[in-house]
Amino acid sequence: MDYRKLPHGGEQISILGLGTSSIGMAGEKDIRATVEMALENGVNFFDMASADAAPFPVYGEAMKGCRDKAYFQIHFGADYHTGQYGWTTKLDTIKKSIDWQLSALKTDYIDFGFLHCIDEEADLDRVLDSGVLDYIQKLQAEGTVRYIGLSSHTPRLAHRVLDLGAIDLLMFSINPGYDYRHGEYAIGQPDERMALYRRCEAEGVGISVMKAFSGGQLLDAKTSPFGKALTEYQCIQYALDKPGVLTVLPGVRDRADLQRILGFLNASSEKRDYAVLGSFTPTDTVGTCVYCNHCQPCPAGLDIGLINKYYDLARAGDALAAGHYGKLEKTAGDCISCSHCDRRCPFQVKQVQLMQEIQAYFGK
Ligand code: SF4
Ligand code: SF4
The missing domain is CATH 3.20.20.100 (NADP-dependent oxidoreductase domain)
Known part of the structure; x- marks a missing residue:
């Protein structure tokens, strides 16, 4: 358990x-x-x-x-x-x-x-x-x-x-x-x-x-x-x-x-993977990360779902999430823009772009 x-x-x-x-x-x-x-x-x-x-x-x-x-x-x-x-x-x-x-x-x-x-x-x-x-x-x-x-x-x-x-x-x-x-x-x-x-x-x-x-x-x-x-x-x-x-x-x-x-x-x-949901997702929610990590593995070793979760939480005012992000071994700044995740994401999230945004937000 x-x-x-x-x-x-x-x-x-x-x-x-x-x-x-x-x-x-x-x-x-x-x-x-x-x-x-x-x-x-x-x-x-x-x-x-x-x-x-x-x-x-x-x-x-x-x-x-x-x-x-x-x-x-x-x-x-x-x-x-x-x-x-x-x-x-x-x-x-x-x-x-x-x-x-x-x-x-x-x-x-x-x-x-x-x-x-x-x-x-x-x-x-x-x-x-x-x-x-x-x-x-x-x-x-x-x-x-x-x-x-x-x-x-x-x-x-x-x-x-x-x-x-x-x-x-x-x-x-x-x-x-x-x-x-x-x-x-x-x-x-x-x-x-x-x-x-x-x-x-x-x-x-x-x-x-x-x-x-x-x-x-x-x-x-x-x-x-x-x-x-x-x-x-x-x-x-x-x-x-x-x-x-x-x-x-x-x-x-x-x-x-x-x-x-x-x-x-x-x-x-x-x-456990529920990526199939990507084909049912309403158009107005397409492009929103649901933290499923279906886009793994990231060649740079980023935990893409978790990075996105911390980013969304930090923007919602969660100071702890910002702290957790700061302790991650690999952060958005380590993204090499290979776009593997963009190709894999069933929810059509533009992760390469998002990682740049997240890096700018947290400064790393
Ligand atoms: S980018 Fe897509 S596949 Fe990756 S965690 Fe977010 S929703 Fe899931
Ligand atoms: S674009 Fe960045 S986050 Fe996505 S798989 Fe490549 S290195 Fe990982």
Whole structure:
């Protein structure tokens, strides 16, 4: 397993986590076996936005004795205290649900306390007015909640919450469909979505990724908006290449699903490569580097994707990214303008020109 560091706090989070949306139907025995298998394979991040209450007590049993090896992402606004899932902004109901979830999970603390699924301005106003964020912050001050997060599909709303300076983690739906205006949650223009990911990285807010396969739509040529199926590994790599992303949370149904997802860790770069997207990219986003590194190898040894990522982040105000660039062994100034990358890039990025621009910006 690979791990990425939570910018606020430094926790090491597994790049593959476990989504709970589909596992409830597996039955107690299989849920437990799947969670145990995840832990054995180094998965340490567990989202608990489940479709029903069934997984909670089973997760609690499976984590007995190893709670410190897992991070739970718990949603303030997902109500399970009746045994069913319900979405709510009512503080009393949220308190009951949180008490129920802590008890079912046999724990007394929450690693990440999330404002749950806020996509409308009015819902955010309601959540803030009814004191849900205050409640999470109070629990944080008492030590029950360690970090605060938001789950949303809407860049505009995510920006509003980022403006409050209150969150450490954003759960966001990232996949090539949504990023290029296809699908139920394709909210915001491509550049607006990318700007959100960059802002998160610049401000040290990590991203946990939901809906990396667009609910499975991208995996089937019949439902893929591109008319061509992508693979799970391509979608996972795509999400992991976005700035700010720490972990991707596929909603596995059982051990077989998990086994297949874990195969990503040993998959070849060809299996993870999503350059095929270059042929679907809308014309207004052609020429924008997506940091995929399909253009490698660079004869001068430049990490082209990373150099471009640092450049974009630095321009978005990320001082750390500028520092990281400064420490690179090979920088844009080492480019020999061979144009190998220009010929290879499926997204038609003019990298020779860009490297000169990047060199001028950083002075090396
Ligand atoms: S220049 Fe093209 S191929 Fe290279 S990292 Fe950027 S988008 Fe990918
Ligand atoms: S043009 Fe520059 S960055 Fe691109 S492959 Fe050649 S040396 Fe590397």
